[in-house]
Amino acid sequence: MKPKQFEDEKRKRIAGYNEKTKGIQIGRQFSVESSFNGYTYNFTWLGLPIIQYPQDIVIMQEIIYQIKPDLIIETGIARGGSMVFYASMLELLGRGKVIGIDIEIREHNLIALKNHPLFKRIELIEGSSIAPEVVQRVKKNVKESNVVLVCLDSKHTHDHVLAELNSYHAFVTKNSYLVVFDTTFETFDDEIVKKLANNYRYTPWGKGSNPRTAIDVFLKDHPEFVIEDHWHKKAMITNCWEGVLRKIL
Numbered sequence: 001m002k003p004k005q006f007e008d009e010k011r012k013r014i015a016g017y018n019e020k021t022k023g024i025q026i027g028r029q030f031s032v033e034s035s036f037n038g039y040t041y042n043f044t045w046l047g048l049p050i051i052q053y054p055q056d057i058v059i060m061q062e063i064i065y066q067i068k069p070d071l072i073i074e075t076g077i078a079r080g081g082s083m084v085f086y087a088s089m090l091e092l093l094g095r096g097k098v099i100g101i102d103i104e105i106r107e108h109n110l111i112a113l114k115n116h117p118l119f120k121r122i123e124l125i126e127g128s129s130i131a132p133e134v135v136q137r138v139k140k141n142v143k144e145s146n147v148v149l150v151c152l153d154s155k156h157t158h159d160h161v162l163a164e165l166n167s168y169h170a171f172v173t174k175n176s177y178l179v180v181f182d183t184t185f186e187t188f189d190d191e192i193v194k195k196l197a198n199n200y201r202y203t204p205w206g207k208g209s210n211p212r213t214a215i216d217v218f219l220k221d222h223p224e225f226v227i228e229d230h231w232h233k234k235a236m237i238t239n240c241w242e243g244v245l246r247k248i249l
Contacts, residue, residue: 050081076154186212
């Protein structure tokens with residue numbers, strides 16, 4: 001099979017996936033079960049914990065290789081694994097840096113990142129991702145970049161994510177992406193949401209107040225962004241259900 005035929009068949013297959021596709025149904029159920037057992041805390045990237053589904057890591061790899069960004073902006077550093085992952089992709093591409101923003105960069109995380117060989121491609125900003133002075137600091141880096149990718153993965157309430165979307169969307173360059181994590185939570189039914197409520201420290205956080213609901217409000221005023229559904233369809237197991245937005249204008 002020639003490469004073009006292979007890609008055409010893949011696109012057609014993914015486009016055919018829908019809510020009734022058994023793999024997607026199983027993926028949804030896996031997302032629920034894994035939320036109860038800390039599954040996403042099980043993995044590392046080049047030595048640091050990366051709190052993501054392996055499928056989402058692969059998806060982000062595809063996106064980064066496709067657009068080849070000069071700058072990746074990530075809100076929410078956690079234990080640093082995703083920062084190192086993004087930096088490793090940029091190192092392979094031989095370009096760019098990643099800016100990580102967190103309201104608190106804990107000392108042990110800071111030490112681990114500073115001692116990592118890929119720290120040369122990382123810049124850390126401690127502060128609220130929606131604070132005007134933080135946004136302005138990021139903006140200075142954007143001016144020097146041709147292709148910018150933004151990933152939102154900090155506080156997951158509706159209001160905070162909407163504020164992030166409004167603060168960072170303008171930094172995304174045309175044909176690049178704004179990726180919003182933890183949108184899959186909105187797909188859980190009310191009973192599951194109630195059971196999971198105690199697992200999360202952010203409140204209000206649940207049905208009707210999460211990253212996916214923030215996207216709905218944001219898109220009403222921003223037609224320059226569209227949800228690209230083939231990313232979550234192909235992953236099946238994902239924390240970014242309908243969370244990958246591409247800038248088309």
